[in-house]
Amino acid sequence: MKLICSKSNLLNGVQIVSRAVPNKTTMSILECILIDASNGLITLTANDMDLGIETVIEGEILEKGLIALDAKIFLEIVRKLPDSSIRIETDASYKTIITCEKAKFTLMGKSGEDFSYLPVVEKEESISISQFTLKEMVRQTIFSIADNDNNKLMTGELFEINGDELKLVSSDGHRISIRKIQLRETYAPKKVIVPGKTLNEVSRILPGGADSFLTIYFTSKHIVFEFENTVVVSRLIEGEYFNIDRMLSSDYETKVRVNKKEFLNCIDRATLLTREGDRKPIVINISDAGMALRIESALGSMNEDIDIEKQGRDLMIGFNPKFLIDALRVIDEEEVDLYMVNPKAPCFIKNEDKGYIYLILPVSLVANYAGRQ
Amino acid sequence: MKLICSKSNLLNGVQIVSRAVPNKTTMSILECILIDASNGLITLTANDMDLGIETVIEGEILEKGLIALDAKIFLEIVRKLPDSSIRIETDASYKTIITCEKAKFTLMGKSGEDFSYLPVVEKEESISISQFTLKEMVRQTIFSIADNDNNKLMTGELFEINGDELKLVSSDGHRISIRKIQLRETYAPKKVIVPGKTLNEVSRILPGGADSFLTIYFTSKHIVFEFENTVVVSRLIEGEYFNIDRMLSSDYETKVRVNKKEFLNCIDRATLLTREGDRKPIVINISDAGMALRIESALGSMNEDIDIEKQGRDLMIGFNPKFLIDALRVIDEEEVDLYMVNPKAPCFIKNEDKGYIYLILPVSLVANYAGRQ
Numbered sequence: 055m056k057l058i059c060s061k062s063n064l065l066n067g068v069q070i071v072s073r074a075v076p077n078k079t080t081m082s083i084l085e086c087i088l089i090d091a092s093n094g095l096i097t098l099t100a101n102d103m104d105l106g107i108e109t110v111i112e113g114e115i116l117e118k119g120l121i122a123l124d125a126k127i128f129l130e131i132v133r134k135l136p137d138s139s140i141r142i143e144t145d146a147s148y149k150t151i152i153t154c155e156k157a158k159f160t161l162m163g164k165s166g167e168d169f170s171y172l173p174v175v176e177k178e179e180s181i182s183i184s185q186f187t188l189k190e191m192v193r194q195t196i197f198s199i200a201d202n203d204n205n206k207l208m209t210g211e212l213f214e215i216n217g218d219e220l221k222l223v224s225s226d227g228h229r230i231s232i233r234k235i236q237l238r239e240t241y242a243p244k245k246v247i248v249p250g251k252t253l254n255e256v257s258r259i260l261p262g263g264a265d266s267f268l269t270i271y272f273t274s275k276h277i278v279f280e281f282e283n284t285v286v287v288s289r290l291i292e293g294e295y296f297n298i299d300r301m302l303s304s305d306y307e308t309k310v311r312v313n314k315k316e317f318l319n320c321i322d323r324a325t326l327l328t329r330e331g332d333r334k335p336i337v338i339n340i341s342d343a344g345m346a347l348r349i350e351s352a353l354g355s356m357n358e359d360i361d362i363e364k365q366g367r368d369l370m371i372g373f374n375p376k377f378l379i380d381a382l383r384v385i386d387e388e389e390v391d392l393y394m395v396n397p398k399a400p401c402f403i404k405n406e407d408k409g410y411i412y413l414i415l416p417v418s419l420v421a422n423y424a425g426r427q
Numbered sequence: 428m429k430l431i432c433s434k435s436n437l438l439n440g441v442q443i444v445s446r447a448v449p450n451k452t453t454m455s456i457l458e459c460i461l462i463d464a465s466n467g468l469i470t471l472t473a474n475d476m477d478l479g480i481e482t483v484i485e486g487e488i489l490e491k492g493l494i495a496l497d498a499k500i501f502l503e504i505v506r507k508l509p510d511s512s513i514r515i516e517t518d519a520s521y522k523t524i525i526t527c528e529k530a531k532f533t534l535m536g537k538s539g540e541d542f543s544y545l546p547v548v549e550k551e552e553s554i555s556i557s558q559f560t561l562k563e564m565v566r567q568t569i570f571s572i573a574d575n576d577n578n579k580l581m582t583g584e585l586f587e588i589n590g591d592e593l594k595l596v597s598s599d600g601h602r603i604s605i606r607k608i609q610l611r612e613t614y615a616p617k618k619v620i621v622p623g624k625t626l627n628e629v630s631r632i633l634p635g636g637a638d639s640f641l642t643i644y645f646t647s648k649h650i651v652f653e654f655e656n657t658v659v660v661s662r663l664i665e666g667e668y669f670n671i672d673r674m675l676s677s678d679y680e681t682k683v684r685v686n687k688k689e690f691l692n693c694i695d696r697a698t699l700l701t702r703e704g705d706r707k708p709i710v711i712n713i714s715d716a717g718m719a720l721r722i723e724s725a726l727g728s729m730n731e732d733i734d735i736e737k738q739g740r741d742l743m744i745g746f747n748p749k750f751l752i753d754a755l756r757v758i759d760e761e762e763v764d765l766y767m768v769n770p771k772a773p774c775f776i777k778n779e780d781k782g783y784i785y786l787i788l789p790v791s792l793v794a795n796y797a798g799r800q
Contacts, residue, residue: 160728
């Protein structure tokens with residue numbers, strides 16, 4: 055194989071596919087990027103068997119061929135080469151010479167034939183969505199997927215299509231995040247669970263223009279994201295996502311409207327006094343006088359009053375402050391509405407058109423503040 | 428104690444003195460910042476017994492007193508409070524209430540009487556130097572102090588004053604860094620060894636204006652840095668710094684002038700192929716054709732040619748690439764001169780007025796490239 059391409063094209067391509075290179079693996083070929091120039095295009099591929107990314111870069115092929123190169127070292131080399139044209143040349147023993155201006159690297163590659171290509175996926179059902187919108191929806195839900203494998207379903211997000219509505223749902227068992235948007239067209243109903251890692255990586259490599267679209271294909275086992283010169287193929291998580299609709303209720307006893315930034319800053323300050331794992335709740339006391347927040351820990355205590363618009367009953371309720379912070383951070387509105395029933399029922403943060411719903415389970419105050427209520 | 432000050436003044440002061448709070452200590456009072464408002468000024472102090480920092484902040488004292496507060500939590504609280512005026516109030520049991528707008532923190536402080544004040548130092552001998560210059564001199568030498576305590580002297584830098592010349596010297600045994608500048612006045616000769624940690628912290632908190640000066644006082648056991656409202660007192664390292672003059676020679680057999688950026692980028696690229704601790708030297712082959720750099724490791728090899736102006740003999744010499752990188756990174760000139768004698772003698776990188784001298788010991792190539800020379 056012999057090819058020439060610009061540093062910027064190559065770097066961009068290698069950075070994109072590197073997202074699918076596993077950190078740890080026992081199969082050393084998976085730590086490689088495949089450069090395939092055997093059929094007129096220069097295609098870079100990485101594949102950890104769950105997630106695969108392929109991207110085509112511009113360049114000139116002087117001699118057809120293919121080679122697998124260690125992804126980490128190859129990325130580092132390309133990154134540090136001068137901003138000029140790069141020549142990659144391999145011989146029959148997989149020795150690879152990378153030259154750029156006066157710098158010349160020699161590496162040992164692996165046979166491209168040993169590389170696992172991306173699965174061939176039938177592209178029948180698809181939707182089209184703006185790159186920006188998908189990135190936003192992922193950002194606004196991904197934080198509440200489960201961070202361990204105890205329940206495999208919860209490590210992914212539900213992608214549900216109903217007519218012209220796309221809904222993303224994530225939950226770690228203590229909270230649920232839901233984002234809905236309207237698509238430009240109407241599609242057949244669809245329900246799949248996409249691994250959180252896939253969504254993170256797709257978000258990272260999507261250029262994200264509001265006017266740039268991407269196509270998402272669904273099959274029974276895979277989801278495919280296609281945009282510009284890049285294709286991301288991921289396995290789906292098998293199984294049935296739990297029924298969230300029965301957990302959503304529009305009844306409430308107490309409704310509070312609060313300035314988001316003020317609320318967020320206050321909780322953020324309060325968490326100074328908590329240490330990872332000490333599970334101190336923030337106690338919120340809602341009355342006609344306003345909302346009083348209080349946190350107590352071994353380090354000290356904090357109190358703060360916040361102005362609110364209140365409807366309904368007075369209420370004292372406790373939360374894991376992190377859950378409130380996570381949700382408030384991704385909401386773009388200046389003011390948010392909290393809907394609550396009692397100290398043991400979930401609190402909903404949602405907007406009127408239900409574009410987003412964050413459900414957060416409260417923390418029991420009895421163990422923490424026994425006798426103080 | 429009862430006082431009011433602005434968030435920005437308090438934050439600035441706490442950030443400055445926090446640099447002297449030890450990360451680990453068995454004496455919990457050392458983890459505190461002392462707020463002393465007992466004599467008309469608001470003074471913040473931290474002291475790890477080797478290094479102490481004191482700074483005076485503006486504010487209003489409503490009730491005299493003093494309190495010691497946990498530095499870490501106090502800094503975090505001040506940082507996250509709104510940008511408004513902060514009120515600090517303590518009672519006889521050292522309970523401390525910090526209020527800012529509607530936020531109220533309650534912490535348990537410690538008696539300020541238990542705090543170790545900074546040593547009282549006689550301010551007799553002093554020099555005056557621009558803040559910018561001192562910061563630059565430290566940046567250009569600090570990287571080559573020893574990173575372990577095997578030789579205590581090498582964990583510090585030599586501060587030598589001779590007439591109107593100030594010289595800073597650091598060495599880890601494999602290389603020596605020397606920076607010299609001219610002071611505005613002439614002083615009595617002085618030679619002290621200042622701990623590297625002290626120089627790092629002083630550099631960090633010095634605002635660093637070229638037109639702002641600081642005063643440095645010397646005693647037999649301490650060095651004191653005084654600027655604006657801040658005083659830093661540090662113990663000196665006791666002992667006699669090794670005689671560097673006998674290692675400096677102006678004889679050479681080979682002199683090379685090279686573009687600094689090109690040289691640095693090339694070595695930087697070459698180190699991609701080395702891993703922490705595998706001690707692969709970069710081999711430099713100097714001839715009339717130019718300078719050829721070569722590195723070889725288990726990962727692959729790199730070659731690169733660089734244009735040079737050469738005087739004297741051809742030479743093949745090997746270096747720890749990190750040592751070259753460290754020195755080249757802090758040199759501001761576009762071109763650098765390398766002076767060498769033979770593959771076993773130190774290489775000097777220096778400018779004509781000897782404002783800087785970097786001495787780097789070469790690495791023996793015999794073990795690494797036996798038979799290839």
